[in-house]
Amino acid sequence: MSGGSLPVAETAQVRRAALRLIRLDGRAFAVMVVLNALAAGAGLAGPWLLGRIVDAVKSGAGVGAVDRLAPALILFALAQLLLARYARYVGHRFGERTLARVREEFTDRVLALPVSAVERAGTGDLTTRGTADVAAVGGMLRDAGPDILIAAVQALLVLGAVVVLDPLLGACGVLGLVGIWFATRWYLRRAVPAYLDEGAANSVLAEELSATAAGARTVEALGLRRRRIAACQEAIDRCGETRTRTLFLRSVLFPIVDMSYVIPVVAVLLVGGALLGQGATTLGTVVAIALYLRQLDQPLDVILLHMERLQRSGASFARVEGAGLTPRAAPAPSSPTPVDDRLEVSCVRFAYDGGTDVLHGVDLTVRPGERLAIVGPSGAGKTTLGRLLAGMDVPRTGSVTVGRVPVADLDPGRLRERVMLVTQEHHVFLGTVRDNLQIAAPAATDDELRAALAVVGAGWLRDLPDGLDTELGHVGHRPDGLDNELGHGGHRPDGAQAQQLALARVVLADPHTLILDEATALLDPGTARHTERALAGVLAGRTVIAIAHRLQTAHDADRVAVMLDGRLTELGTHDDLVAADGAYAALWRSWHGTTPD
Numbered sequence: 001m002s003g004g005s006l007p008v009a010e011t012a013q014v015r016r017a018a019l020r021l022i023r024l025d026g027r028a029f030a031v032m033v034v035l036n037a038l039a040a041g042a043g044l045a046g047p048w049l050l051g052r053i054v055d056a057v058k059s060g061a062g063v064g065a066v067d068r069l070a071p072a073l074i075l076f077a078l079a080q081l082l083l084a085r086y087a088r089y090v091g092h093r094f095g096e097r098t099l100a101r102v103r104e105e106f107t108d109r110v111l112a113l114p115v116s117a118v119e120r121a122g123t124g125d126l127t128t129r130g131t132a133d134v135a136a137v138g139g140m141l142r143d144a145g146p147d148i149l150i151a152a153v154q155a156l157l158v159l160g161a162v163v164v165l166d167p168l169l170g171a172c173g174v175l176g177l178v179g180i181w182f183a184t185r186w187y188l189r190r191a192v193p194a195y196l197d198e199g200a201a202n203s204v205l206a207e208e209l210s211a212t213a214a215g216a217r218t219v220e221a222l223g224l225r226r227r228r229i230a231a232c233q234e235a236i237d238r239c240g241e242t243r244t245r246t247l248f249l250r251s252v253l254f255p256i257v258d259m260s261y262v263i264p265v266v267a268v269l270l271v272g273g274a275l276l277g278q279g280a281t282t283l284g285t286v287v288a289i290a291l292y293l294r295q296l297d298q299p300l301d302v303i304l305l306h307m308e309r310l311q312r313s314g315a316s317f318a319r320v321e322g323a324g325l326t327p328r329a330a331p332a333p334s335s336p337t338p339v340d341d342r343l344e345v346s347c348v349r350f351a352y353d354g355g356t357d358v359l360h361g362v363d364l365t366v367r368p369g370e371r372l373a374i375v376g377p378s379g380a381g382k383t384t385l386g387r388l389l390a391g392m393d394v395p396r397t398g399s400v401t402v403g404r405v406p407v408a409d410l411d412p413g414r415l416r417e418r419v420m421l422v423t424q425e426h427h428v429f430l431g432t433v434r435d436n437l438q439i440a441a442p443a444a445t446d447d448e449l450r451a452a453l454a455v456v457g458a459g460w461l462r463d464l465p466d467g468l469d470t471e472l473g474h475v476g477h478r479p480d481g482l483d484n485e486l487g488h489g490g491h492r493p494d495g496a497q498a499q500q501l502a503l504a505r506v507v508l509a510d511p512h513t514l515i516l517d518e519a520t521a522l523l524d525p526g527t528a529r530h531t532e533r534a535l536a537g538v539l540a541g542r543t544v545i546a547i548a549h550r551l552q553t554a555h556d557a558d559r560v561a562v563m564l565d566g567r568l569t570e571l572g573t574h575d576d577l578v579a580a581d582g583a584y585a586a587l588w589r590s591w592h593g594t595t596p597d
């Protein structure tokens with residue numbers, strides 16, 4: 001799956017988010033601005049005093065006059081140094097605090113994302129946003145932001161001083177800077193989309209690389225190496241193209257800017273020379289203004305140098321903020337309470353990502369406490385219906401409700417109490433056994449945790465050195481048998497244990513209804529036996545909707561729903577459907593004919 005399906009925030013949203021972050025730490029920001037202004041103000045004294053010294057010497061004043069002005073020069077330089085240093089200190093602290101806020105908010109947003117959005121975005125996009133993009137935003141907040149602010153205040157004060165000293169010469173200097181203005185506008189218009197493209201290309205590359213690495217054995221087994229290399233190469237080429245584009249933009253901007261610094265100084269010296277001849281200004285004023293304009297290149301350089309970083313981090317910030325814009329990212333604070341546990345599907349149509357419908361008007365009422373098996377050929381829409389029932393996707397039209405409340409409107413906590421999807425993918429989180437279980441029930445006591453493990457037959461807890469406090473290594477058990485070996489220390493659960501932990505979490509969450517995507521279907525026989533036993537304990541007393549890949553499951557269920565081409569075509573008990581002699585009866589006969597009952 002390609003990355004990038006998560007939204008990117010609009011410019012206005014980014015601006016609002018930035019202002020909100022500034023307001024949240026407004027005092028520090030204000031202190032930083034004031035200190036910067038004072039530092040820049042102290043910096044203005046230097047050229048002005050030098051100008052006065054030049055005028056004093058020219059008018060024949062003695063060494064005494066120079067001696068009086070020179071210490072003031074040193075004093076102001078020292079004040080500027082100290083004020084700027086403290087301003088930077090305050091600025092960096094502001095940056096670090098704000099970065100921590102951005103990180104925390106990003107984590108909250110990602111955790112609040114609907115599962116379907118995470119699945120479709122792919123790990124590459126989320127990882128890039130959470131690492132490279134957040135780091136770019138951090139760089140801006142820590143370094144670029146304060147530096148730009150200091151430089152902007154300095155530049156403004158210098159320009160103000162130039163105009164106050166001699167309006168005509170000042171205007172010449174300011175006009176000389178017009179080239180920078182046009183070059184920067186040209187650059188900025190192109191830089192934002194170019195950096196967004198670069199970010200998206202990086203995401204795709206990360207996605208291709210991580211998918212190839214994660215599926216290495218499958219790639220090897222199916223001989224897909226060439227195809228994967230070609231896909232990665234294409235992503236690398238695209239990255240190269242987008243980087244070349246941003247490099248080109250910089251290579252135009254910077255030389256123009258370098259040239260533009262000299263123009264105002266030259267203009268002031270030429271016009272100043274002419275004015276001096278007419279006695280309309282003093283040599284000291286011309287010297288001071290020329291020095292001010294020479295001084296301008298330092299803050300302007302900082303601004304332009306960081307402008308590129310600001311563009312990049314602005315694009316990154318748009319991507320970080322965008323992660324929170326997925327519809328339904330934040331559940332309504334007061335989510336409605338279902339009146340009972342009845343699951344109702346009515347007139348449901350559904351399409352993946354704006355494609356054609358894969359469900360065409362499905363109606364189904366699940367009776368509390370029943371075992372319902374959904375059967376049908378591959379691609380009929382069974383898994384899709386299961387995902388809608390579990391609230392992982394939202395119907396295009398029609399509704400899926402539990403106790404008359406749309407399942408997708410329930411916040412994750414409430415939904416977990418009602419409906420849970422159990423698949424063959426189990427993840428063990430780095431942490432203790434207790435951490436792994438309390439994810440499902442944060443308030444559960446140790447006795448409840450032990451009881452849940454007992455229900456799923458996890459007798460191995462007794463053999464663990466520290467019981468519930470034993471650290472678990474990282475082994476996400478995957479249906480393709482490719483276990484993740486990244487674990488560090490601790491007890492490393494095998495596939496069956498990982499499943500038992502996942503099922504114990506289900507017991508703790510205690511949902512009324514379980515949707516079972518034939519959890520044992522793809523496992524090896526040894527693990528399947530364990531899981532069957534563990535599952536029996538979990539299913540007891542709950543409504544179970546089994547997406548059945550084996551007809552034995554349908555035979556044992558209270559009712560069977562048959563799906564064909566996205567429609568629910570038959571619904572009834574096994575015996576009724578066999579007697580009705582429809583599609584199910586045909587399926588049953590063909591299976592039963594070859595498999596002993």
Ligand SMILES: Nc1ncnc2c1ncn2[C@@H]1O[C@H](COP(=O)(O)OP(=O)(O)OP(=O)(O)O)[C@@H](O)[C@H]1O
Pocket residue numbers: 352358376377378379380381382383384385
């Ligand atoms: N993530 C997806 N994006 C786009 N189309 C999808 C996606 N998942 C499933 N489909 C399509 O939706 C239709 C129904 O698929 P679904 O997986 O629900 O069927 P199924 O009956 O569960 O099949 P199986 O028994 O093979 O799992 C199929 O045409 C499938 O190609």
